Amino acid sequence: MSEPVAADPLSADVIAKVAKLARLELTAQEADRFARQLGDMLSHFADIDALVLDDVRPMSQPYALRNVLRDDTVDPGLDRDEVLAAAPATEDHRFRVPPIRGVAP
Amino acid sequence: MSGPASDIAMGVRDGSRSAVTVLEDYLARIDAREPRIHAFNVVLADEARHRAADIDALVANGADPGPLAGVPVALKDNMCTRGVPTTCSSKILEGWRPPYDATVVHRLSEAGAVVVGKTNLDEFAMGSSTENSAFGPTRNPHDPTRVPGGSSGGSAAAVAAGFVAVSLGSDTGGSIRQPAALCGVVGVKPSYGAVSRYGLVAFASSLDQIGPFANTVADAALVLQVIAGHDPADSTSIPQPAADLSDVLTEGVAGVRVGRIVDLPSGADPDVDERLEAALETLQTAGAKIVDVEVPAFTYGLTAYYLIAPAEASSNLARYDGVRYGLRVDATETNAMYAATRAEGFGDEVKRRIMLGTYALSAGYYDAYYGKALKVRRLIADDFERAYQHADVLLTPTSPTVAFPIGERTDNPFAMYLCDTYTIPTNLAGHPAVSVPFGTGAGRLPVGVQVLAPMLAEPMMFRVAAELERAVTS
Numbered sequence: 001m002s003e004p005v006a007a008d009p010l011s012a013d014v015i016a017k018v019a020k021l022a023r024l025e026l027t028a029q030e031a032d033r034f035a036r037q038l039g040d041m042l043s044h045f046a047d048i049d050a051l052v053l054d055d056v057r058p059m060s061q062p063y064a065l066r067n068v069l070r071d072d073t074v075d076p077g078l079d080r081d082e083v084l085a086a087a088p089a090t091e092d093h094r095f096r097v098p099p100i101r102g103v104a105p
Numbered sequence: 106m107s108g109p110a111s112d113i114a115m116g117v118r119d120g121s122r123s124a125v126t127v128l129e130d131y132l133a134r135i136d137a138r139e140p141r142i143h144a145f146n147v148v149l150a151d152e153a154r155h156r157a158a159d160i161d162a163l164v165a166n167g168a169d170p171g172p173l174a175g176v177p178v179a180l181k182d183n184m185c186t187r188g189v190p191t192t193c194s195s196k197i198l199e200g201w202r203p204p205y206d207a208t209v210v211h212r213l214s215e216a217g218a219v220v221v222g223k224t225n226l227d228e229f230a231m232g233s234s235t236e237n238s239a240f241g242p243t244r245n246p247h248d249p250t251r252v253p254g255g256s257s258g259g260s261a262a263a264v265a266a267g268f269v270a271v272s273l274g275s276d277t278g279g280s281i282r283q284p285a286a287l288c289g290v291v292g293v294k295p296s297y298g299a300v301s302r303y304g305l306v307a308f309a310s311s312l313d314q315i316g317p318f319a320n321t322v323a324d325a326a327l328v329l330q331v332i333a334g335h336d337p338a339d340s341t342s343i344p345q346p347a348a349d350l351s352d353v354l355t356e357g358v359a360g361v362r363v364g365r366i367v368d369l370p371s372g373a374d375p376d377v378d379e380r381l382e383a384a385l386e387t388l389q390t391a392g393a394k395i396v397d398v399e400v401p402a403f404t405y406g407l408t409a410y411y412l413i414a415p416a417e418a419s420s421n422l423a424r425y426d427g428v429r430y431g432l433r434v435d436a437t438e439t440n441a442m443y444a445a446t447r448a449e450g451f452g453d454e455v456k457r458r459i460m461l462g463t464y465a466l467s468a469g470y471y472d473a474y475y476g477k478a479l480k481v482r483r484l485i486a487d488d489f490e491r492a493y494q495h496a497d498v499l500l501t502p503t504s505p506t507v508a509f510p511i512g513e514r515t516d517n518p519f520a521m522y523l524c525d526t527y528t529i530p531t532n533l534a535g536h537p538a539v540s541v542p543f544g545t546g547a548g549r550l551p552v553g554v555q556v557l558a559p560m561l562a563e564p565m566m567f568r569v570a571a572e573l574e575r576a577v578t579s
Contacts, residue, residue, distance in 0.1 A: 015460070018460055019460065021467060022459050022463040023423070023426070023440065023444050024444060024448060024451075030453075030456065040519060041411065041518070045408040045474070047405060048409070051481065053480040053484075056480040056484060057480070057483055058482075058483065059479055059482040059483035062311065062536075063298070063535065065341070068337075078204045078205060086430040087428070089433065097442070099437070099438055
């Protein structure tokens with residue numbers, strides 16, 4: 001299987017920043033483990049560094065996307081009560097969330 | 106066993122077999138072995154019995170239930186089923202009952218199939234062994250101390266164990282073909298856009314594709330024809346009907362150009378390589394022409410995939426935030442609620458990929474990682490295109506190894522990723538591929554050979570797959 005790679009772990013600052021962007025609360029143990037594992041993976045991924053890619057067009061889909069249009073008619077959507085029934089919290093037929101900026105002290 | 110799906114459907118349609126009796130055979134096997142194998146997240150025995158009785162009633166009244174009449178099927182538990190729990194084997198979706206059916210579920214139902222259950226997977230389809238499930242691993246029916254492969258391990262094991270006649274999985278980097286190989290069944294990843302993704306819980310949207318598992322190539326073709334074809338609900342669905350696969354299976358391979366990739370990344374075990382050579386010889390004997398081709402960028406597939414797929418996943422999985430469905434861990438403000446919910450609801454591999462994908466997309470690293478991976482993806486597609494000027498199909502191993510012991514690779518994520526070496530480039534290009542059982546390797550465990558074909562060349566791919574199958578079953 002894979003050779004053991006002596007890769008540099010990602011820094012604690014980078015891991016903290018990425019976790020914040022990803023809205024993930026990590027334990028100290030997880031942050032440490034992901035720093036090592038992501039560092040290891042990125043060192044494997046360095047195999048593409050030698051490729052000359054300046055003139056290569058990026059490919060984000062297997063084929064070119066095209067606009068998909070339909071007639072502007074009203075179709076039945078999902079049933080509101082059925083959808084709301086799956087939510088952790090609702091109020092007045094809406095999704096209920098905690099305060100966006102926290103509770104005033 | 107109860108015979109191929111095509112035989113079941115034929116018998117039920119002409120009234121010579123009862124869908125209820127067929128179903129009871131399968132349910133009996135589930136009762137006997139499911140506790141050990143754990144292929145299913147949920148078995149829907151009562152619903153299936155009602156459905157089978159309805160099918161028999163339709164036939165008794167002179168109606169035709171369709172091409173899959175009375176065929177017991179299983180669905181990977183990342184396909185939405187109205188009112189039936191759809192978990193993706195994740196705690197974050199445990200208990201969620203979707204308010205709609207996926208298009209494939211609707212089409213199976215319209216064709217007369219009987220849904221027996223929802224199958225286990227690596228959480229959100231991220232993994233190659235079905236060990237990353239919040240509900241515990243699935244075991245390989247050929248050797249329950251070993252993994253069934255993944256991420257569609259439950260669907261592969263369900264067919265291999267005779268729990269259902271056919272099943273559906275999803276394949277983002279090999280998640281149908283690799284478990285098919287390890288469980289000794291046929292697994293098809295169709296061309297991107299051939300099968301609607303409406304109602305498939307998204308992992309990496311530019312790579313995901315639904316496809317069938319079956320005991321025979323003909324059964325896989327039968328199911329694919331039912332589920333394929335344009336769907337207005339999926340904007341990436343190819344606007345044309347499903348390819349007709351009924352006549353190609355008996356055409357043989359005389360004159361077909363089969364490519365051997367001379368610069369294929371090494372790493373397959375000798376017993377697997379030996380089966381690939383045997384497959385090439387078989388096709389040559391049957392009249393195919395073996396040609397050497399080069400696909401130099403194949404070797405960079407792993408890197409491109411493990412940057413692109415996590416990047417797309419980090420975006421797709423942002424929707425699991427404790428607001429509209431699934432788990433919520435309460436907090437005094439929304440951002441803390443999101444972070445606590447996701448910390449509690451996601452497993453280790455999903456968190457790792459969200460972190461990797463977020464990193465690859467973040468300011469300062471985007472060009473070096475995600476941007477570069479998209480360019481490598483183009484190199485791979487271009488190299489395939491050049492190879493297909495000289496070959497109609499390409500042959501590779503499906504998996505570098507036979508089924509490995511449970512627990513062997515869980516501590517080394519990169520070793521797990523290497524399982525996908527031979528399957529990933531197809532997804533990046535968007536092409537179809539199929540894994541066909543082709544004898545056994547070490548420990549008499551199944552080995553699969555993979556047939557790759559150009560975009561929408563499923564008919565040619567199935568021709569070659571059928572020839573390989575004839576060689577091992579005759």
